[in-house]
Amino acid sequence: MKYEPTTILSIVAKGREKNKTGIFSAVKRNGEWIETTIEDFEQMVHDLALGLYELGVRRGDKVSLHAENSTEWLVIDQAVLSLGAVVVPIYTTQPGEQIKYILENSESKVHFVSDDEVFAETKPLIKGVENVKAVISILGTDHKKLYDFDDILEMGHKRNEEEPNLFEKLRSEVAPDDLATLIYTSGTTGVPKGVMLTHNNIAGNALASHEIFPFDPKDFDEPKVISYLPLAHMFERTASYIYAYAGVPPYYIEEVDEIRDDFATVKPIYMVTVPRLLEKIVTGIKVKGQEMSGLKKQLYYWAVNLAEEYDPENPPAKWKWKIADKLVYAKIRELFGGRMVGFNVGGAALSPNIARFINGIGIYCGLGYGLTETSPVLTGPPKGELRIGSSGKPLVDVEIKIAEDGEILARGPNIMKGYYKMPEKTEEAIDDDGWFYTGDIGHLDEDGWLFVTDRKKSLFKLSTGKYVAPQPIENALVNSGFIEQAVVVGSEHKFCGALIVPNWENMKKRFETKGHKFPEENFTENEYVIKRIQKEVDKVNENLSKWEKVKKFKLLEDLFTIDAGEITPTLKVKRNVINEKYKEQIDGIYADEES
Incomplete structure (x- = not known):
């Protein structure tokens, strides 16, 4: 084994001397970039950890985090880990019932929310979750029963005055094999499973991943990276530890629609996506x-x-x-x-x-x-x-x-320790x-x-006995400027079909350049739209095996969304949901199977 067992706290601390910018991280809020220095970041981690200790959080306790990406997200993560406690991140797009399930299943003791808007959906559900003893709002709150983030920092600051060596003592007790996080897989099927990852699982992976990163911060003046994927997902989360280890501050954007402006402002050297x-x-x-x-x-x-x-x-x-x-x-x-x-x-x-x-x-x-x-x-x-x-x-x-x-x-x-409370799985x-x-x-x-x-679960078999892997076909389809989303179907049928959501913006532009008036309604039934999409499908079919070719398709007007439960937070298609929700359209593709 190349890397000796270590902790997330250790690799983050090692990046301090490598950081040439003096900035630990930044977040865009209400259109303004807020940068946090390394010193301020470390002070907040110190104070928040002791504030949580005052609230009763101890080694092995679970602390859930339901918030958008931000510097505070990183502070909470490091503070909880410094106590030997366990971080339970939750996607901001997660449905209320799933959040309730995660809070109960994980036995979270303290729950963080970004603001009252994010808290709104879970408020009526959380009352029945007895294990949650405190809810903390990161950006302030109008709810009397919620704690304010700054108040917890103040509590921790006072505790430090009373017991100045407590933080370092608690932090020094954290071991590589300690559980660091419970990540509930959004999954494309079934109930979310709590993935148990230790400090060493993640820290070792971060060090090994750092070896293949295509940049060296030493080659740049004020190197920065830009971040938009949710920190609730392990891809961005582990990347955040690598950035800290490499001494490069991540800049967390506000809206993905504004990312081109953010590129121009931040001038990043790297991004995971x-x-x-x-x-x-x-x-x-x-x-x-x-x-x-x-x-x-x-x-x-x-x-x-x-x-x-x-x-x-x-x-x-x-x-x-x-x-x-x-x-x-x-x-x-x-x-x-x-x-x-x-x-x-x-x-x-x-x-x-x-x-x-x-x-x-x-x-x-x-x-x-x-x-x-x-x-x-x-x-x-x-x-x-x-x-x-x-x-x-x-x-x-x-x-x-x-x-x-x-x-x-x-x-x-x-590799994970296992699924929380699911030994059979x-x-x-x-x-x-x-x-x-x-x-x-x-x-x-x-x-x-x-x-x-x-x-493996996405593969389906045609009635002819041929197996089809839909994802490569879908990737080829969305490579067209006129196709925004595509889902390939055909299980137990003679041929492959597809549900396609056109890129309406580009379609409108094509109408204009050709001198056509874009229809005001019934977009999906417009003859020109269908012909244009057919051309794109034909291009893709040229490079596919006979049984993989998309012979028929149905156009959909609206995008598949996370909120509708049709795709996961990392944009993977929930095929079982799509098949059920769009059964009528899929049946329409195969209405005349012999054709």
């Missing part, structure tokens, strides 16, 4: 060319096509790239702030076209793979290496093998030899690079 954001940005870049004409338009799309054909093992001629870079790529990189070194992508499969394009314009874009249960990273591209379509190689201390049925199995110090997931069954299908090439195909 899920594929959907990059897909939308790249689609916007491609559509931008439609506003041009003549030679300028030709040169623009020549450069775009050159980027989309990028192959790291056989890059384009230097003279071609230099011309494309001067005329197009440099301007595109400015959209990301002008200093962006790279993206690491996780959470879902990344379209090879998107990966080629981002790398082709001169920004590193690597795909990793992992799960909540694995803290979360299992694989990633080694520094300086890249294979389009692959999720990389196993991290240090991680083993990967493929079962006979194609399922990816993993073993290492980052734990036994199903981890065998006697320590191999964790990921539920994903994939293969390793001759050099040990991992290629992930799809979720």
Whole structure:
């Protein structure tokens, strides 16, 4: 084992001397960036930990956290961990009934909320949760029974005056094998499961992941990273520890719709993301060319096509790239702030076209793979290496093998202790030899690079006996500028169909450039819209096997959303929900099965 067992607290502390900015983190609130110095951050952690101690939080107790990303989120996390207590993060998009379940199942003693608006949905439910002894509002509250964040800081400050060595004593008792967090998987099916991760699970994973990060803070003046994925998810959470260890402050944005402005202001060098954001940005870049004409338009799309054909093992001629870079790529990189070194992508499969394009314009874009249960990273591209379509190689201390049925199995110090209060589920997931069954299908090439195909549960069989992995087909469909979302269906039918939500904004622009008036209603039944989408589907079908081709589709007007329970907070499709909710539309696809 390369890394000796350690704690999250230890690796965060080690980053203090590496930080050249003096800023621990920043958050955008009401349009303004609020930066917090390392000294102020550490003081808040110290005071909050002792304030929570005053409220009765002790080693092993659970503290739940229902809030948006912020510096305070990080303060709470570090304060709770400093007591040897356990952080239970909750997505802001989580339904009230699920929050109640998490609070009861985890036996949370103290519950944090960001403000009264976030608290509103759980207020009527939390009254019956007897284990929650205190609710604390981070940004202030009008509720008399809620504690104010600043009041808890003050309580801790006073406790420190009475017992100045208490904080260090409690913190020194935290051990690598102590439980650090309970993460309730949002899941695409069933009741949320509480994933038990220790300090060492996460800290070791952060150190191993840091080895393959495509940047060195020493190479930059005032290096910063930008963050938008929820800290309630292990991908962003572990990334936050890596940033702290590397001495690079994360800047937490307010609204993802404003991220382009945030790129320009923050000028980040790096970001972790899920594929959907990059897909939308790249689609916007491609559509931008439609506003041009003549030679300028030709040169623009020549450069775009050159980027989309990028192959790291056989890059384009230097003279071609230099011309494309001067005329197009440099301007595109400015959209990301002008200093962006790279993206690491996780959470879902990344379209090879998107990966080629981002790398082709001169920004590193690597795909990793992992799960909540694995803290979360299992694989990633080694520094300086890249294979389009692959999720990389196993991290240090991680083993990967493929079962006979194609399922990816993993073993290492980052594998969870198990599912909280679910020993049967734990036994199903981890065998006697320590191999964790990921539920994903994939293969390793001759050099040990991992290629992930799809979720095992997502695979479906046509009535012809052929198996279909829907995710790669969906990724290809949404790579079109005219398709916003797509879900491939067809289980026990003769052919594949799809539910498609068009990109209405781009569709309207196409109507205008062609001199058509966009319909005021019945968008999904418009003949021109259907023909345009059919063209996009036909393009994708050209590269698919006969049984994978999408033969029929139904258009939907509204996006699948987290609030409607159709996708998870990390934008994975809940197929069982989609199949049930849109049964009528799916039945319509197969009304005439013989066709």
